[in-house]
Amino acid sequence: MKIICWGARGSIPVSGQEYLKYGGDTTCLEVRSDTGDVVVVDCGSGVRRLGNRLIKENTREISILFTHSHWDHILGFPFFKPLYYPKVSIEFFGCPFAQKSIRTVIRKVMEPPQFPVDLGAIKARLKFNASCLDGFVIGSLKITPALLSHPNKGLGFKFEENGKTFVFLTDNELRYRHPGGKDFDYYAAFCSGADVLVHDAEFTEADYERTRTWGHSTFTQALELALESKVKRFGLFHHNQDRSDSEIDAMVGECEKISARKSLSLDCFGVAQESIIEL
Numbered sequence: 001m002k003i004i005c006w007g008a009r010g011s012i013p014v015s016g017q018e019y020l021k022y023g024g025d026t027t028c029l030e031v032r033s034d035t036g037d038v039v040v041v042d043c044g045s046g047v048r049r050l051g052n053r054l055i056k057e058n059t060r061e062i063s064i065l066f067t068h069s070h071w072d073h074i075l076g077f078p079f080f081k082p083l084y085y086p087k088v089s090i091e092f093f094g095c096p097f098a099q100k101s102i103r104t105v106i107r108k109v110m111e112p113p114q115f116p117v118d119l120g121a122i123k124a125r126l127k128f129n130a131s132c133l134d135g136f137v138i139g140s141l142k143i144t145p146a147l148l149s150h151p152n153k154g155l156g157f158k159f160e161e162n163g164k165t166f167v168f169l170t171d172n173e174l175r176y177r178h179p180g181g182k183d184f185d186y187y188a189a190f191c192s193g194a195d196v197l198v199h200d201a202e203f204t205e206a207d208y209e210r211t212r213t214w215g216h217s218t219f220t221q222a223l224e225l226a227l228e229s230k231v232k233r234f235g236l237f238h239h240n241q242d243r244s245d246s247e248i249d250a251m252v253g254e255c256e257k258i259s260a261r262k263s264l265s266l267d268c269f270g271v272a273q274e275s276i277i278e279l
């Protein structure tokens, strides 16, 4: 399995000199199975460039999962070019969340007066799969959802293939239980022994004094989860819009120090746009 990050920023896309290393596009991951299945996770602004690449590669079959329907995770959807190609089929997976189905969420993104082109312009064949919390299979990938602790709810996902495990939990507040969310032990069990965990690590402890209940974790809370669940690699994700490259580097350095102090050899890294994780 190969995971390509097309956007790791939280809340709003950013640009500027201080964001060149980790990138400015919002959440979008591509998970490619060993047999070539293409799974897109979230349609933040990063999905635009992924779409352009898929068109170039002439990819016809695409699966899309949404973690939840906050703006930063759906705003790139209308700019995903494969939507406008008649030979493309796109299948959507995941639970209805926040009382809305995926179909309703994507229709709203393209609804007047917010957007000039409506859903009728979409030429790809769209299919909505009702698979939900029981887990599902896409090609050779086994996918298990987890309930996030986040305002308006959401889902995280575990991907398994050929004995390798990748867990993606973004927009998840570990120290505060939102309606529908779970406690720390649930997430520790969910991540247990994963090869790679990519987790929301938006805030510092100082930020958290004023951002508690906003739906995000501090990098130290996320690190605690990575250590507790004994994952091999931990990626910091959902970078705050004001966090510069050097500040993210400092957070990664702090994670390395904390895990070394506990005599644990955890590989910590900040997830950067265009980075590739191979499992």
Ligand SMILES: [Zn+2]
Binding pocket: 010, 011, 070, 072, 073, 171, 238
């Ligand atoms: Zn977000």
Ligand SMILES: [Zn+2]
Binding pocket: 068, 070, 150, 171, 215
């Ligand atoms: Zn969110």
